[in-house]
Amino acid sequence: MIDKYIPAEIEPRWQARWEADRLYEMRSDDSRPKWYALTMFPYTSGDLHIGHWYAMAPSDVFARFKRMQGFNVLHPMGFDAFGLPAENAAIKHGVHPYTWTMKNVENMRRQLKSIGAVYDWSREVVTCLPEYYKWTQWFFIKLWEAGLAYRAKAPVNWCPACKAVLANEQVVDGSCWRCEAPVARRDLEQWFFRITRYADELMRHDHLDWPERIKTMQANWVGRSEGTEIAFALESGDSNTSGNPGEIKVFTTRPDTAYGVTFMVLAPEHPLVASITAPDRRTAIDEYIRQVRMRTEIERLSVDKEKDGVFTGAYATNRLNDERVPVFIADYVLLSYGTGAVMGVPAHDERDFAFAKRYNLPMKVVIAPPNWQEEEALSGAYTGPGRMVNSGMFNGTINTDGARDITKHLEAQGWGCPSISYKLRDWLISRQRYWGAPIPMIYCKQCGLQPVPERDLPVLLPEDAEFRPGGDSPLTYHKVFLKTTCPNCGGQAQRETDTMDTFMCSSWYFLRYCSPHCSEAAYDSRQVQQWMPIDIYTGGADHAVMHLFYARFFVKALRDMGLLSFNEPFLRLFNQGVITCQHQKMSKSKGNVVNPDDYVQMLGADTVRAYIMFVGPWEQGGDWDDSGISGLSRFLNRVWTLALEPYKIKNWDEAAERALQRTTHQTIRRVSGDMERLHFNTMLAALMEYASQLNKARETGGISEHLWNESVQALLLMIAPTAPHLAEELWARRGLPYSIHSQSWPKWDEVLAQAETIPLLIQVSGKLRDKLLVAPDIAEDEARTMAMASAKVQAHTSGKEIVQCIYVPGRLINLVVRP
RNA sequence: GCCGGGGUGGCGGAACUGGCAGACGCAGCGGACUUAAAAUCCGCCGGAGCAAUCCUUGUGGGUUCAAAUCCCUCCCCCGGCACCA
Numbered sequence: 001m002i003d004k005y006i007p008a009e010i011e012p013r014w015q016a017r018w019e020a021d022r023l024y025e026m027r028s029d030d031s032r033p034k035w036y037a038l039t040m041f042p043y044t045s046g047d048l049h050i051g052h053w054y055a056m057a058p059s060d061v062f063a064r065f066k067r068m069q070g071f072n073v074l075h076p077m078g079f080d081a082f083g084l085p086a087e088n089a090a091i092k093h094g095v096h097p098y099t100w101t102m103k104n105v106e107n108m109r110r111q112l113k114s115i116g117a118v119y120d121w122s123r124e125v126v127t128c129l130p131e132y133y134k135w136t137q138w139f140f141i142k143l144w145e146a147g148l149a150y151r152a153k154a155p156v157n158w159c160p161a162c163k164a165v166l167a168n169e170q171v172v173d174g175s176c177w178r179c180e181a182p183v184a185r186r187d188l189e190q191w192f193f194r195i196t197r198y199a200d201e202l203m204r205h206d207h208l209d210w211p212e213r214i215k216t217m218q219a220n221w222v223g224r225s226e227g228t229e230i231a232f233a234l235e236s237g238d239s240n241t242s243g244n245p246g247e248i249k250v251f252t253t254r255p256d257t258a259y260g261v262t263f264m265v266l267a268p269e270h271p272l273v274a275s276i277t278a279p280d281r282r283t284a285i286d287e288y289i290r291q292v293r294m295r296t297e298i299e300r301l302s303v304d305k306e307k308d309g310v311f312t313g314a315y316a317t318n319r320l321n322d323e324r325v326p327v328f329i330a331d332y333v334l335l336s337y338g339t340g341a342v343m344g345v346p347a348h349d350e351r352d353f354a355f356a357k358r359y360n361l362p363m364k365v366v367i368a369p370p371n372w373q374e375e376e377a378l379s380g381a382y383t384g385p386g387r388m389v390n391s392g393m394f395n396g397t398i399n400t401d402g403a404r405d406i407t408k409h410l411e412a413q414g415w416g417c418p419s420i421s422y423k424l425r426d427w428l429i430s431r432q433r434y435w436g437a438p439i440p441m442i443y444c445k446q447c448g449l450q451p452v453p454e455r456d457l458p459v460l461l462p463e464d465a466e467f468r469p470g471g472d473s474p475l476t477y478h479k480v481f482l483k484t485t486c487p488n489c490g491g492q493a494q495r496e497t498d499t500m501d502t503f504m505c506s507s508w509y510f511l512r513y514c515s516p517h518c519s520e521a522a523y524d525s526r527q528v529q530q531w532m533p534i535d536i537y538t539g540g541a542d543h544a545v546m547h548l549f550y551a552r553f554f555v556k557a558l559r560d561m562g563l564l565s566f567n568e569p570f571l572r573l574f575n576q577g578v579i580t581c582q583h584q585k586m587s588k589s590k591g592n593v594v595n596p597d598d599y600v601q602m603l604g605a606d607t608v609r610a611y612i613m614f615v616g617p618w619e620q621g622g623d624w625d626d627s628g629i630s631g632l633s634r635f636l637n638r639v640w641t642l643a644l645e646p647y648k649i650k651n652w653d654e655a656a657e658r659a660l661q662r663t664t665h666q667t668i669r670r671v672s673g674d675m676e677r678l679h680f681n682t683m684l685a686a687l688m689e690y691a692s693q694l695n696k697a698r699e700t701g702g703i704s705e706h707l708w709n710e711s712v713q714a715l716l717l718m719i720a721p722t723a724p725h726l727a728e729e730l731w732a733r734r735g736l737p738y739s740i741h742s743q744s745w746p747k748w749d750e751v752l753a754q755a756e757t758i759p760l761l762i763q764v765s766g767k768l769r770d771k772l773l774v775a776p777d778i779a780e781d782e783a784r785t786m787a788m789a790s791a792k793v794q795a796h797t798s799g800k801e802i803v804q805c806i807y808v809p810g811r812l813i814n815l816v817v818r819p
Numbered sequence: 820g821c822c823g824g825g826g827u828g829g830c831g832g833a834a835c836u837g838g839c840a841g842a843c844g845c846a847g848c849g850g851a852c853u854u855a856a857a858a859u860c861c862g863c864c865g866g867a868g869c870a871a872u873c874c875u876u877g878u879g880g881g882u883u884c885a886a887a888u889c890c891c892u893c894c895c896c897c898g899g900c901a902c903c904a
Contacts, residue, residue: 173901213823217899220822225903252904265904307902332902342904351902423903541898578898614844616832620825628831628845635844637859673835682833685843695860761839766885768839795871806884812838816884 005640007604011725015116023739024118026074035071036531037063038510038570040539040547041078041125044104045085048111049586050594050612050624051579057609058576058618058680059538060117064721065675067118068745074531075118076513078125079105082133083502084162084178087435090467097435098463101128111597116605116724118741123516127505132512133437134458135522136505139554140440141451146561148194149429151449155269155335156428158186163472165190167428167501169221169546174296182296191439191498192426195553199224199422202552209572211619214544221545223423227253228407229339230416232264232316234276235324248272248316248327251338251421254348255410256403259391260366261318262356263344264327265309267335268292276327278313285310285329292331307332307355318343319415320406321392330355338421346381353381366390367399427550429501434465434474436499444486444493453487459495473497506547507554510534510569525563534570541575548573574678577621594624606723607633613680613722635684636726638691642698643716643730647708650701657703658756663693664711665753668746671718680722687719709734714746761812762787764796780807787813 018024039059042052063075086097093100105126112119125132143149157166161181165188170177195202203222205215231247248264266273268289277285288310299305309330316327325344332351333342346356346363356363365372368389369382388394388402397405410416430439438459440452452459462481465474475481475497486493508522514531515524551569558564578585581592599608611632616622667690674683694711697703703711713736720727720740731740755776760783762770770792774783784805787793797817804816 211823213899216823220900223900223903227904250904254904305902332904334903337903339904345904349904351904354902421903544899614831620832622831625831625845631844634859641859677835681831682843685833688843759839763838763885766838766883771839804884806838808838808885812885814838814884 002641002644005637005726007606007725008601010729011114011116011605014725014728015113018739018741019121021739022122023741024075024120025122026072026120030072032070032072034531035063035066035073036510036534036536037066037073037075038513038534038537039075039077040537040543041080041506041509042108043080043083043085044101044108045588046104046107047593047595048108050596051586052111053115053596053608054579054612054621055539055576056112056115056117057612058678059536060115060119061609061613061680061721062536062538062675062678063118064724064741065745067741068717068720068743070744073118074123074513075120076123076125076516077112077117077119077121078123078509078513079108079127080502080506080509081105081126081128082436082499082505084164084433084435086128087433087467090435094467096463097467098128101435114597114600114605115609123513125509125512125516127502127509128435130458130460131519133505135512136437136500136508137440137452137457137459138454138522139508139558140437140500140504141454142561142563143193143557144441144451146557148197148557149191150194151189151191153187153189154192155185156188156190157183158188159183162433164431164433165428167503167546168425169427169549174299184296185293190428190430192428193553195427195550196422196424198553198556199424201556202424202549208568208570210570211541211573211575214541214548214573214575217544218549221424221549224420225253225422226418226420227251227338228255228403228410228416229419230255230258230343230410231319232261232325232343233319234272234327235315235317246272248341249339250341250343251419252343254345254403255406255416256388256394256399257345257348257366258318258320258343258406258410259388259394260345260347260364261323261325261343262346262362262364263325263352264316265330265333265342265344265355266312266327267333267340268329268331269335270329270340272341273312273329276312276314281311281313285312288329295331307351307358309355309359311359319413320410326361328355328359336425337423347378348381348383350381350383353378364390427501427553429504430498431501432473432476432497433499434461434467436502437505438475439496439498439500441496442484442486442493443496444489444491446491447486447488450487450493456487473499475499503546503550507550510551511564528564532564533566533568536572536574537570538574538576540578544575574619576618579621580623583623599626599629603629603633604636604725606726607636610636610684610722614684616681618678618680632684635688635691636723638695639715639719639723639726640730642691642694643712644733645698647698647705648701649703649705649708652704653700653702656697656700657707660693660697660703660707660711661752662755663690664714665748668714668718668748669753672745672748675721684722687715687722690715690718716740717743717746758810760786762790762793763812763814764793765816766814767796769793769796776810778809780805780809780813783807783813784815787815 039056063073067073081101086101089095089100090097127133140149157171159166159176159181161179162176166176166183171183175182199222203219203224229249229251231249234247307330309328312327312329314327315324317324344352344355346352346361347365348367366389367382367386369386385399388397388399394402394405407418438461440457440459442450442452444450462478465478467474482494484493484495511523511528515527518524555564555569559567581594584590584592586593596608611629614632667686670686671683694715716727716730724741727740732738757773758776759771760774761768762772770790772786797815800817802815803818806814
């Protein structure tokens with residue numbers, strides 16, 4: 001009588017043993033090929049929910065698979081620990097953000113350990129610790145020295161709830177990505193990173209094995225478009241302004257419509273607005289600007305909103321045809337895109353059409369729509385192709401050629417030039433909050449902006465800050481923190497009080513894992529050389545633009561400083577799907593968070609790991625439903641019995657012996673292939689089938705003891721990545737050498753995996769009528785003869801003429817009859 | 820509106836390059852074991868029909884000897900982008 005499978009007894013025991021033996025710690029003198037398997041590290045929110053398991057367990061299975069395949073696998077874990085929730089907890093419950101965060105780290109570390117993963121905890125990284133953020137600050141200074149960090153006054157996204165500015169990427173549908181409060185605009189002096197310098201490189205993903213979806217999203221985010229910059233001569237509306245009022249530059253992707261301009265529009269924030277506004281228009285203009293500034297992003301971005309604007313009183317001249325057109329301001333024109341000014345061509349642009357309709361501006365057709373009878377009024381903007389009309393010397397040209405020709409003409413006259421615009425904006429990294437890495441800069445009245453010298457890093461967060469609701473960052477009130485001396489002249493100076501966007505911390509953590517305790521540098525170059533780039537990076541698709549984009553920018557910037565020697569950090573990217581609860585995103589506020597601890601307690605980590613992977617394709621995610629988990633619990637119990645109950649041979653049978661051997665090799669082939677493609681659900685289905693085959697073989701007792709043992713061992717090896725504790729326990733109980741996780745992944749033999757007979761499908765006119773067991777390499781003639789001999793086939797062919805015979809070797813024969 | 824992914828039994832899903840639709844599991848039904856229950860094991864399990872057979876992969880059409888798979892139309896769901904000139 002064998003004892004029962006009790007995961008709660010087995011799992012902690014093996015976890016303790018693995019830790020004591022340092023089974024998963026990496027050694028740099030290891031001669032095996034390296035494999036860096038990275039899972040996105042969790043934010044320290046407090047508890048691990050089932051979604052975390054869904055991210056962590058399958059990636060651990062894959063890392064274990066790679067280990068068994070002979071790779072030296074680095075699969076580290078850490079915590080993204082700076083950020084607003086910690087500070088909110090401080091304000092709400094009076095607990096220090098550090099205390100709150102580290103308590104969460106401790107709890108989450110315990111939960112993560114219960115997964116039974118191969119994480120090397122000696123490499124753990126926590127981004128809010130000075131030993132880590134010292135180097136985040138160091139990177140800031142490096143970027144500043146390289147001219148990639150700058151301070152600028154600009155209209156920024158302000159979240160009134162978080163009381164901090166947001167990067168463009170953090171504004172989702174006009175709302176804050178974290179708290180969903182509507183975002184407002186503010187003019188503030190802030191720190192930016194020049195990510196736009198890398199726009200072209202960031203939209204390319206050469207040689208990267210990434211989901212098409214993510215590559216497209218990133219390319220769209222960069223939003224490169226090629227067009228033409230055209231300068232219009234300006235005639236000031238203010239007659240008091242003396243001298244040359246200058247020109248307005250616009251960016252357009254449709255230079256072919258340049259003869260159709262009937263008005264111009266500037267963004268309300270455009271610097272020219274103040275100087276061109278006519279005195280009698282000033283009040284109206286100021287009022288409009290005031291209104292626009294009060295609008296939230298949501299209102300401003302609303303497509304349904306009528307396009308409103310105000311006439312400035314100024315006129316501009318289209319140099320191509322010397323036509324004089326009025327200049328407006330309107331908030332459908334964005335300061336941040338192109339030149340912040342557009343030419344209005346109502347006949348050929350939908351937005352301009354709507355604007356012209358509203359303000360009764362003239363329209364001029366310059367691209368002939370199909371069947372156009374020279375009528376002036378169109379029912380809507382015509383944006384399709386056509387021949388150019390009303391366009392002077394370009395009349396009759398196809399508009400696509402005209403775009404090129406007009407640009408050449410403008411360039412020759414000095415009125416314009418080809419130009420490229422991007423949607424991508426520079427990365428705003430300042431945050432007016434406490435719980436982040438302080439920006440290591442000093443303001444000196446004498447010497448100006450000074451970086452904190454490297455020897456003075458880290459700039460520590462003061463522990464005794466006060467957390468008050470509604471206020472600015474506690475750092476701005478902290479006199480001791482604020483006051484410092486200038487590193488250049490030694491005089492009195494002030495510290496920068498902004499902290500960095502937490503995405504800054506997560507942009508380089510994968511480098512820190514390579515040498516987590518390096519104290520003289522952010523990382524040991526030799527170690528980074530050895531491990532980077534990352535072979536597979538797994539995590540949620542919600543980081544498609546923010547984190548992945550910033551991390552790529554970081555790597556490219558460091559490369560250009562000579563600090564790294566590769567172009568891309570993540571060679572293969574895989575996004576697991578989202579686990580929902582009652583078809584809603586899990587969140588603490590909704591109270592629908594599924595905690596895995598109870599399942600682990602009752603059924604064991606191995607069962608939870610297996611179930612998570614079995615429910616469907618990993619990339620698909622799904623709604624959490626525990627009704628099927630018993631199936632996996634049963635399966636692991638079957639494996640337990642299978643491995644421990646002694647085998648007794650009854651009557652040896654050569655055919656049975658060969659059949660099981662064949663099944664074993666076929667299963668190894670299937671499981672290995674599924675593993676490589678991360679198809680864990682079908683991988684487990686294959687193992688279940690194999691286990692039931694083994695059960696049948698035991699019942700029959702027709703195979704040798706040797707083959708039985710070999711087959712059971714193959715099963716244990718193949719299930720080891722999925723159910724590491726169970727496999728280790730059974731491996732030990734069968735008297736095999738510790739540890740199963742140091743064994744090689746089983747190999748299959750194509751010859752042994754080959755089927756002796758295959759079912760040949762017999763079709764008549766494409767419909768299945770019979771199946772015959774034949775040798776896989778049966779010749780067509782023979783197959784046809786056998787097919788014709790089948791009674792079931794004859795029932796459908798008798799009296800009919802066979803007009804065609806299609807033979808697919810090893811699969812089917814199809815006899816096509818004339819009806 | 821644009822881009823991407825998807826729609827298969829009561830449910831989660833499988834089907835590799837166009838070649839047996841429904842693997843594997845859940846739920847359900849029947850049986851064995853048991854005084855009984857749980858657990859375990861075995862069998863059945865898309866629909867219609869006594870049967871041969873026919874129907875069935877969101878809808879309608881097409882290509883093909885053969886379509887869940889390829890092409891076109893429409894409907895629905897999920898994700899992303901959305902005044903980007």
